[in-house]
Amino acid sequence: MSRKQQLHRPGPSRGPLADDSGCPILHVDMDAFFVSVELLERPELRGRPVLVGGKGARAVVSAASYEARRFGVHSAMPMTRALRLCPQAVVLTPRHGRYGEASRRVMEILRSVTPLVEPLSVDEAFLDVAGAAKLFGRPAEIAALIRRRIQGELGLTCSVGVAPTKFLAKLASTRCKPDGLLVVPADGVLEFLHPLPIASLWGVGERTEARLRALGLATVGQLAAIPVATLRAELGNALGAHLHELAWGRDPRGVTPETPDRSIGAEETFEIDVADPAEVRRELLRLAERTGERLRAAGLRGRTVSIKLREPDFSTITRSRTLAEPTDLSRVIYLTACELFEASGRERVPLRLIGVRLENLSEAGEAPRQLALDEPETGWREAEQAMDEAARRFGSGAIRPAALLPPGSRRPRRGVSDARDAGSARGGADA
Numbered sequence: 001m002s003r004k005q006q007l008h009r010p011g012p013s014r015g016p017l018a019d020d021s022g023c024p025i026l027h028v029d030m031d032a033f034f035v036s037v038e039l040l041e042r043p044e045l046r047g048r049p050v051l052v053g054g055k056g057a058r059a060v061v062s063a064a065s066y067e068a069r070r071f072g073v074h075s076a077m078p079m080t081r082a083l084r085l086c087p088q089a090v091v092l093t094p095r096h097g098r099y100g101e102a103s104r105r106v107m108e109i110l111r112s113v114t115p116l117v118e119p120l121s122v123d124e125a126f127l128d129v130a131g132a133a134k135l136f137g138r139p140a141e142i143a144a145l146i147r148r149r150i151q152g153e154l155g156l157t158c159s160v161g162v163a164p165t166k167f168l169a170k171l172a173s174t175r176c177k178p179d180g181l182l183v184v185p186a187d188g189v190l191e192f193l194h195p196l197p198i199a200s201l202w203g204v205g206e207r208t209e210a211r212l213r214a215l216g217l218a219t220v221g222q223l224a225a226i227p228v229a230t231l232r233a234e235l236g237n238a239l240g241a242h243l244h245e246l247a248w249g250r251d252p253r254g255v256t257p258e259t260p261d262r263s264i265g266a267e268e269t270f271e272i273d274v275a276d277p278a279e280v281r282r283e284l285l286r287l288a289e290r291t292g293e294r295l296r297a298a299g300l301r302g303r304t305v306s307i308k309l310r311e312p313d314f315s316t317i318t319r320s321r322t323l324a325e326p327t328d329l330s331r332v333i334y335l336t337a338c339e340l341f342e343a344s345g346r347e348r349v350p351l352r353l354i355g356v357r358l359e360n361l362s363e364a365g366e367a368p369r370q371l372a373l374d375e376p377e378t379g380w381r382e383a384e385q386a387m388d389e390a391a392r393r394f395g396s397g398a399i400r401p402a403a404l405l406p407p408g409s410r411r412p413r414r415g416v417s418d419a420r421d422a423g424s425a426r427g428g429a430d431a
Contacts, residue, residue, distance in 0.1 A: 020138050023139050025162070026143055027173045029173040032066060048067060052088040052091075054268075055091055058078070060077065063075055066178055068089050072085050073089070098296045099294075113129065152356075162184070171329075188426045196220045197219060198223055201247065202246060203243060244318065267357075269284055282339070284354065288356050291356050292333055305336040307358070308356075321340060
């Protein structure tokens with residue numbers, strides 16, 4: 001087949017020779033991101049089923065390698081079920097600071113191509129490359145360049161969809177995973193879209209899919225053939241009109257550059273419900289440490305601290321407080337989270353899950369002289385930066401607050417009470 005024939009064949013095409021005219025939108029999606037970052041330091045695990053996540057009875061899978069996915073394992077699945085499906089899987093503890101740093105470097109590569117980058121999460125983003133043609137070539141060539149740079153500079157792989165719209169670009173990246181490139185030509189949109197299952201459409205969850213299948217609809221093409229008035233009557237005006245437009249490949253949304261993370265945080269589900277306030281505060285400290293590490297790795301600060309408290313019956317409350325100035329200090333996050341916990345009225349209520357999150361994010365810039373609430377400045381920033389460096393060099397947990405050491409290994413210093421080292425509400429975070 002000649003180059004000209006390849007450029008003009010209908011339907012989705014792979015590689016930079018595909019017809020990408022009228023396809024300015026790219027969707028870049030990192031492949032099994034958390035696992036891939038871990039394998040940079042554990043190359044002996046390549047080719048084996050690997051899971052990233054907790055190891056407790058209520059833990060869930062944060063990420064699964066493609067080898068593990070062949071056994072039916074996927075993210076958000078309970079870890080116990082994942083290990084029943086794939087008992088030979090290697091389970092690695094998440095290291096969010098590492099993932100945040102890798103994400104920052106990926107986004108730097110994307111922004112070196114175009115300023116029109118809209119991150120969706122730490123491992124995926126939309127790009128509008130219409131204005132980058134003079135510097136880097138056609139959209140499919142830019143996609144190939146991005147894949148080469150991410151592989152060459154970071155040792156990671158990604159999949160890229162190239163299409164006329166955001167919706168189609170995301171569908172294309174999903175269908176060329178892992179480590180692929182797929183172009184949906186402007187004149188081949190319906191040929192690509194209509195054979196797909198209806199669950200491919202944004203807005204079709206389990207309930208909506210069941211309702212559509214009850215109408216005898218299994219593919220996008222079958223849904224497209226239904227009058228929009230019928231869809232509105234069955235699904236409601238907004239959803240019915242939305243799905244009708246997507247089924248015909250219409251998506252008017254542009255790429256909107258924004259901060260990669262609207263919020264950064266961490267949460268933990270206890271293996272056994274916890275009603276001991278001291279144990280909850282220790283977990284708040286652990287989550288504050290993880291959140292602060294992720295903020296600093298991403299070069300971000302946040303003004304609003306929020307906590308999530310979930311009871312055994314799954315009822316959940318959140319509490320938040322906006323600080324006088326943005327912070328990336330784990331100690332400030334921890335002390336604020338403790339005050340929110342104390343004010344929640346849940347100090348003696350059994351809890352199934354707790355979470356800590358920072359919102360209202362901004363670029364960190366030069367490190368501000370932040371005070372830990374009403375305390376004098378005592379070198380917390382320097383201590384936390386030293387902990388970050390130790391984590392980068394020796395792994396997460398190389399240096400931890402004394403309150404997070406295993407029972408029996410904490411030794412109170414002279415003149416310091418056990419309650420302080422055990423992580424009481426006003427306890428210090430010994431680095």
